[in-house]
Amino acid sequence: xxxxFEKPILTIDLVPLTVRDGRLCVLLAERGQxxxxxxxxxxxxxxxxDKDCNLGETARRVLRDKxxxxxxxVEQLSTFSGADRDPRGWSASVAxxxxxxxxxLQPALNRTGLDLVDIAAVSGLPFxxxxxxRAAVERLRGKGAYSDLPARFLGESFTLPxxxxxxxxxxGERINIDAFRRKVLERDFLEATGEKRTDEGATRPxxxxxxxxxxxxxxxxx
Amino acid sequence: xxxxFEKPILTIDLVPLTVRDGRLCVLLAERGQxxxxxxxxxxxxxxxxDKDCNLGETARRVLRDKxxxxxxxVEQLSTFSGADRDPRGWSASVAxxxxxxxxxLQPALNRTGLDLVDIAAVSGLPFxxxxxxRAAVERLRGKGAYSDLPARFLGESFTLPxxxxxxxxxxGERINIDAFRRKVLERDFLEATGEKRTDEGATRPxxxxxxxxxxxxxxxxx
Numbered sequence: 001x002x003x004x005f006e007k008p009i010l011t012i013d014l015v016p017l018t019v020r021d022g023r024l025c026v027l028l029a030e031r032g033q034x035x036x037x038x039x040x041x042x043x044x045x046x047x048x049x050d051k052d053c054n055l056g057e058t059a060r061r062v063l064r065d066k067x068x069x070x071x072x073x074v075e076q077l078s079t080f081s082g083a084d085r086d087p088r089g090w091s092a093s094v095a096x097x098x099x100x101x102x103x104x105l106q107p108a109l110n111r112t113g114l115d116l117v118d119i120a121a122v123s124g125l126p127f128x129x130x131x132x133x134r135a136a137v138e139r140l141r142g143k144g145a146y147s148d149l150p151a152r153f154l155g156e157s158f159t160l161p162x163x164x165x166x167x168x169x170x171x172g173e174r175i176n177i178d179a180f181r182r183k184v185l186e187r188d189f190l191e192a193t194g195e196k197r198t199d200e201g202a203t204r205p206x207x208x209x210x211x212x213x214x215x216x217x218x219x220x221x222x
Numbered sequence: 223x224x225x226x227f228e229k230p231i232l233t234i235d236l237v238p239l240t241v242r243d244g245r246l247c248v249l250l251a252e253r254g255q256x257x258x259x260x261x262x263x264x265x266x267x268x269x270x271x272d273k274d275c276n277l278g279e280t281a282r283r284v285l286r287d288k289x290x291x292x293x294x295x296v297e298q299l300s301t302f303s304g305a306d307r308d309p310r311g312w313s314a315s316v317a318x319x320x321x322x323x324x325x326x327l328q329p330a331l332n333r334t335g336l337d338l339v340d341i342a343a344v345s346g347l348p349f350x351x352x353x354x355x356r357a358a359v360e361r362l363r364g365k366g367a368y369s370d371l372p373a374r375f376l377g378e379s380f381t382l383p384x385x386x387x388x389x390x391x392x393x394g395e396r397i398n399i400d401a402f403r404r405k406v407l408e409r410d411f412l413e414a415t416g417e418k419r420t421d422e423g424a425t426r427p428x429x430x431x432x433x434x435x436x437x438x439x440x441x442x443x444x
Contacts (some may be wrong), residue, residue, distance in 0.1 A: 007232060008229075008269050008271055009229065010232055049312035053305050054304040076300055079277060079301045081278075082277075083274075092316070
């Protein structure tokens with residue numbers, strides 16, 4: 001006996017995060033089509049079964065086509081689903097988030113309809129996009145407390161005071177600099193580049209560091 | 223312009239985990255239908271858009287119908303996808319894992335085709351089910367080091383020596399009992415029931431504890 005079921009809609013949604021002017025921000029786009037045409041929402045797209053070898057590829061294709069960016073670090077967040085989340089019908093959307101230095105996202109802001117929005121100001125997005133953004137921030141904060149994830153908002157090399165600032169922005173709280181330095185070095189995900197740089201406003205040069213594994217343990221394949 | 227895309231297949235897969243005789247085990251089922259009829263695999267099912275209000279409901283319905291269990295703690299693991307993972311076509315499967323005391327899964331073992339398999343012995347499963355099982359164990363171990371997750375393998379109340387044993391089984395390593403006791407109490411997810419019990423082989427009674435929040439912060443809604 002073979003039963004045929006009505007298939008749900010399957011899409012991906014992107015939560016491209018960055019830090020601009022000391023604030024955690026998400027890249028949103030004005031929707032060109034119904035439903036919710038003209039409204040600001042997460043950037044997303046359908047799976048193209050003829051083009052995408054898996055959902056991670058769908059996410060990277062949409063990022064390339066709609067944002068003009070490739071080679072970004074993307075991580076699967078969670079799958080959001082339901083009968084009511086999309087007026088087109090029962091749908092599931094696999095959400096991916098990316099963490100990028102602002103300089104990488106900046107060129108995308110020249111595209112019509114793309115905008116960076118402070119995550120504290122995100123509300124009233126269509127579908128369940130508010131929930132997806134909150135879940136991405138929660139994941140980042142949950143992991144940020146013990147992972148190298150926030151370092152991905154910085155360039156290839158950075159000083160510990162720079163890293164300290166970005167952790168404070170991500171976690172939304174003040175962190176004692178000495179305790180931070182001790183913990184981060186203990187976690188052993190940084191290596192010194194051997195060079196030094198004087199940060200803006202600093203009186204002495206600080207050692208530069210980079211992530212030991214830029215690809216990282218968090219670069220999931222599924 | 224409206225374009226219609228071929229929709230991928232959307233399913234859920236279950237990774238019901240438990241501890242039996244000191245070993246971490248997963249519940250598998252013999253497949254009744256093609257593809258891979260007669261082979262042992264994860265229990266899964268299609269989304270029924272007329273019945274399921276979201277994918278979590280699909281997971282719980284499949285668990286109820288195929289395993290005979292309801293009210294289990296299930297958590298979304300990740301979504302596995304691709305053109306090649308299922309011979310029926312491009313498919314995405316949203317994997318859920320559950321953590322259960324052995325006593326809860328035991329009745330299911332009377333059902334034909336259901337079997338508990340030591341996760342160390344899991345290999346050669348059809349589809350990408352080996353990968354899904356590995357990802358579930360990795361998630362449990364990753365979270366287990368700092369979460370209340372392993373306590374879900376125990377009954378409603380348990381002693382600290384019991385909890386210590388189950389953490390050792392989950393993490394697959396010996397843990398110093400004093401350091402464990404200090405860390406677990408520091409994390410503050412347990413509360414004393416006020417009662418005591420003498421474990422098998424112990425000379426003195428130990429205080430009983432339960433999880434402060436049985437529903438827990440990990441009980442995701444999406």
